[in-house]
Every structure is written in structure tokens, then in C-alpha cells.
Amino acid sequence: MIEKSAGAQTLIDDEWVEKHFDPVAPELARDLHPTLARARSRCPVARSDQHGGFWVVTRKEDVLRVAQDWQTFTSEEGITVPAPPGPSMKILPVTVDPPLQRAFRQLTNPYFRPAVVSEWEAPTRQLVNRLIDGFIEEGACEFMEAFARPLPGLAFFDLALHAPAEDLEEVNGYATMAGQVHRPEAMDCLMKLAGWIAEFIEKRRREGPRGDVVDAVMGAEIEGRPITPEEVIGTIHLLILGGLETTAGVLGMAMQRMCEHPEILAALRERPELIPNAVEEFLRMDGSFVGIARCARHDTEIGGKAIRQGEQVLMYWASANRDEAEFEDPDVFDLDRSKNPHLAFGAGPHRCAGSNLARMNLRVALDAIVQRLHDVRLQPGADIEFISTFSRAPVAVPITFTPGPRSASS
Template sequence: METKIAGPVLIDDEWVEKHFDHLSPDLARELHPTLARARSRCPVAHSDQHGGFWVVTRKEDVLRVAQDWKAFTSERGITVPSPPGPPMKILPVTVDPPLQREFRQLTNPYFRPTVVKEWEEPTRAVVNRLIDGFIEDGTCEFMEAFARPFPGLTFFDLALHAPAEDLDEVNGYAIMASQMHRPEARECLLKLAGWIGRFVEERRRQGPRGDVVDAVMAAQIEGRPITPEEVVGTIQLLVLGGLETTAGVLGMAMLRLCEHPEILTALRERPELIPNAVEEFLRLDGSFVCIARTARNDTEVGGQLIRQGEKVLMYWVSANRDEAEFDNPDVFDLERARNAHVAFGAGPHRCAGSNLARMNLRVALVEIVRRLHDIQVQPGADIGFMSTFNRAPESVPLVFTPGKRVSEPTSF
């Protein structure tokens, strides 16, 4: 009997092996159990959905696809939940080496550990001001009050040196543009691009500041000056690459802390384990779920022949729970000896902002552990997930013991 995909989906073995649908709400609800079944039964499987594509779930095969850009191009992706209208090119995620390397070499020096370390205390100030906004109430919607505004407020200020009076407005555009499933996402993406264009023009009238914006504006690409469109696209990727992904990890981390208060207790008793906790949150609860590639030629992966032009969807979050790579992969282990996760991707397109993301998560976790007590998800709350591409909770309503502010009221 033929399996029907329309309507409510029963995720059974046939669905996993032949009808895998990366856009299914059922997959969003049952993501990790479904991917575990795929790793076991069909680690490289072909789905007949959305015109057909391959699903890759084991770490060894995920790395094979991610690192071999000559065999698998980033220039043509797969069906994704994107806002309507003409496609917008966000660089360099949509191009391959060697051109991709030229764009990456522009930005990488500005996100090295030594640079990011200088942003730590200003970041801590932002974290505490946001916590101050709700700590006296003993309740908050964590995604709205903290997780989503936090990464953008720090990035626009510390990395781009955006005008203080623009922070609220542009961060609002960026937050909404990062949530591609929302109908207003495209409008906000256009508004963000417009703001970047105006911001760059104003920066050209100012003296150099020695930051990533100066580097992008002055760049030579393939021996010619970078175009205005490429400047906007490059800065846009820097913005969008770290907002909803960081927010998603923070939201998932808070859910895990509420479900397992013993983790919070352990971190209060041994705060030196907080960096380890960040790595486990990234491995188990990373929000960068999957990414697509297209085969340039006939290629074998995991014993399956993938033909030229066929789409491949590789799951980072599945690779991070691969039983062949991690001992007790589903266990949150604060003293895990080896944690070679791929939460930031792999290959030439690995996230350029990984150092910044780690610092943001570590500083946020330090202050959350220190200041919020008796944290629980509000009774009866229904936690939903907006996408299987970026696994961020739709909302995380919390209750906790009210605390005291540490700073004067501040408007960002």
C-alpha cells in the first residue's frame, strides 16, 4: 500500500527511507529520534519529496560532502522555507572556492579569538542589562526578552560599530529577517539590506576605523574592486549568520536547564565547567540543523551513487549524535573528553563567527547561572519549533525566583 504524505505524517521506516521531508512539522517535533533511525537504517537515503534529494546523516558522510567542494557545490541548494520574491545573494555562502576564499579572507581576521576577547566585558554588560529587564518580575518569555535581541545588539555595536541610535531598529530588522518562515521576513530582509547600504555610504564619508566594515569596503575581488552589491551581501551574511543560530542555542539550552536542574547545580558548584557546557549545548542542541549541496558529477557517498545535479541535504545535528563518533551521544556530559562536533559546520563554509558565538554563549551562561534561580518553564506551556533548518524554540516562557537589578534602566 502506498504511503500518503499529504496531511498528518506518520514517521515510520518507509517515511525515513523513501519519503523524508525536511519541511515536515512532524520532523520538527521528532527530529532527533527520526535522524537516529536514519543513521541506523539508511545513513545515505534518497527521498522522493520536493523533486527528490539525498539525506546524509552519519558524521563520516556529512564531512565527506561538506569538505569536498569540488564534488558538491554550494551554488545551487534545495527547497527551503524562504520568503517570496526574487532570490537575494548573501555572500560568500552561495559561492564556492576559490572565490569563496577571497570573501572569507576579508572577514576572518576580525573574528579571531584575540579580537573577540576584547568584546567580552561589553558583551557581559549587554547580558546583564537584558536580564535586568525581567529579573524583578520572576517571569519572562526568554526568546523575546533575551535570546533574540542579545546577539544582534552586541554584533551591531562591537563588530560593525553601528550608530547607537540605530541599534533597536536594525536589530529588529535582523531578528525578523532571520526567521524565514514569517511572512514579514522578506520585507525585513530588504530593510536590513537598505540599512546596510546607507550605513556603508556613511562609513565611506568617515575616516577608517580598522574594522571588518573597512576591510569589506576596500576589498579587491578577483583583481577588481568589490561591487556595492557584494559589500551589502557580505555584511548581510555576517549579520544573519549569527543571530537566530545563537538565539536558538540559548533557547534550547534554557529548556535543557529547566528539564535537568542538576546541570544548573553542577555549573554553580563548578563554574569552570561552563566552557564544557557550551560545547555540549552546541553538540546536542545546536540550531544549525542542516545544509544543502548539489553534486557536480557522479559521486559515491556511503555506498550510494549520487548523480550529477542531484541535491544532497546533510544533517549537522545528526552527525553530532553519531554513535560511531561519540560515547553515549544523547547524554549531556560536562566532562566529555572528546567533543569534535560540527555545530558550526565543516569545510570551506564553516562558520566564520564561531569564536564570537562561543564567547556570547559562555558569557550569557555565566550570568544566567549566577543570576537566575529556580528556573522552570511555565506550567502548561507548549514549546514549538519554527523550522528544521534552524532549530530555535518559538517561545520559552519561564518562571523563576525574582531577583535584583545590577544596573540602571538603559534603553538600547
């Protein structure tokens, strides 16, 4: 479902928030943050009768409790909030709990350490400038299509997976479309991506080792046994999908915010040393990974509410990141915010393994935007639409700016 960010009168009232909360409702896509603020205030742990019934958790303290207590709140047991479309596919390790989850994470984590990611910064900067070169002379572009969506995938397939150069555009197209769940082509592209992964793995098995994350996954032992072919595909699948649309979403919402508040870009041009701070504020305020569900293994309680075994719990990172009890002036974009313990990458054992890579991509992209794009505005009549799901990325962000020169290296 898609809904415009402004326009029609909202259908959300207190009863909707307290009893009928629906994570895929178009009215929630339009009014996400005001609705989550109302939930934190009125019913921080609320029981919804939608999608078969589930709990909604919105305060940071409670969100952390659910995320970190995997022994009580599992990722394994039939999460259906909302019901996933199309055929199921086991994406590892997000669909398993420790200790098995840790075994898969230990395979991949070393390949996304800061020291490794720092080696990718120079080629990422070249890619960023090449993408900007593609539209800077025109003075206008649709930012999601021209920049935000191509960037994370092209960088990841090339630098992390060492995919063949001739495959980059095609497979990034599959992955990018698969992440846009509102598009009718999404499921077909998801299956094409899985097929590409299987062929890619077979090709890599015939080649010599490259010492990368692909080699680590292919040759892994999981709890004393060889990893299965299905597990190899599932692990690579998550590495790909975990960071593409989420990073693109942050870039798109950051651009929208900078267009609506040009003082942000002006401040960053004057004080570029604040770009890392800006990245953290964009992640806190506009993180596109907004929530995820867990299932109670046994009877428990959250915030004084009794949760029964088998009941599902939907926790909102986006709400925790604007919790008034944790952040001063949480709805203010503050470049000088000294403490910013946001949960844009999740928390607990399933915290995003690619956070270092995402931060680097965002920092390099923002640095180039600050330097190269001037007088950036939303195109006249632009009305930003959001996908109503757990990945809150703008459908399109059409912008105008002062035309500029291509980079010297192009």
C-alpha cells in the same frame, strides 16, 4: 511551518524516513533527533522523493565528506531543498565555492579571531546584565523575546559593525525578524535589513576609516578587481544573519534543557569552571544550525549510493553531532565529556566564521544565567514549539524563576 515539540502522534514511519524525508515537515520539527537517529541506523544515505528529489546524509563520516569536498559538492548551483521563499538574494560567501569563497573569507576572518573577540567580552557582559535587569524583578519572562534574540544582534551591530547607537534597536529588530522565516513579516524585514545595510555602507564611506570589518569589506579587492556594491551588501548581510537566530536558538534550547534538567544549573553553580564544557555540549546536542544542502558537480558516491551529477544532497550537522559511531552516549548531556568534535558550526571551507564570537556570547550569557537566575522552570502549561527548517530555534521559551535584584551598574 511550526509544530509543537510534543502532542500529536507522529506520522513518521520507516518508509517516510527512507523515501519521503521532508526537511520542512512539521512532524520532523517535532521529532527531529529520533528521526535522524532512525535514518543513521536504517538508511544513512537515503533518496527522498520530496521537493523534486534529493539525498539525505546523516552519519558524521559522510557529512564531513560532503562538507569538505567542495570540488564535488558545490554551494553554487541552484540549491532548492527546500525551495527558498520570496526573491533570491546572493548572500556571500556562502553561495560561492573556493577559490572565490576564500577571497571573501580572508576579508572577514581576521576580525573574528579569538584575540579580537576577547576585547568584546566586557561590553557583552554589560549587555547581558542589562537584558537580565529588564526582567529579573518580575520572576518570569518569555526568554526568547527578552534575552535570547536581542543579545547576539545588539552585540554584533555595536561591537563588530560599529552601527550608530540610534540605529541599534531598529536594525536588530529587522535582523531578528528576518531570521524567523515562519513569520509573515520575515521577508519584508529581510529587505528592510538590506536597505539599512546599503545606507549604512554609504554613510561609512563618507566617514573616516575605523579599522573594522566594514572597512575591510568596503575597500576589498576580489581576484584583482574592486569588490562590487552588491558584493559588499551580500557579505555584510551574511555576517549579520549568520549568527543571530542560530545563537538565539542555542540559548533558547539551552534554557529549555536547563529547566527540564535543573541538575545542569546546579552543577554549573558548584563548578563554574565547567561552563565552557557546557557551551560545547549545548552546541553539540542543541545546535540550531541543523543542516544544509549541496549539489553534485559530477557523478560520485556516498556510503555506497550512486549520486548523479546535478542531484542535491542534504547533510545534517544535527545528526552528525549525535552519531553513535563518533560520540559515546550521544544523547546524554555530559559536562565532563573530554572529546567533543561536534559540527555545530559546520565543516569545510564554509565553516562558520563567527564561531569564536558565538562561543563567547554563549559563555558570557550562561555565566550570568548561572549566577543570577535561580529555581528556573518552564511556565506551567508551556509547550515548546520549533520552526521546521534548517535553523531549529524555539518560537518561545516562557520561564519562571525566583525574582532577583537588578545589577549594581543599572
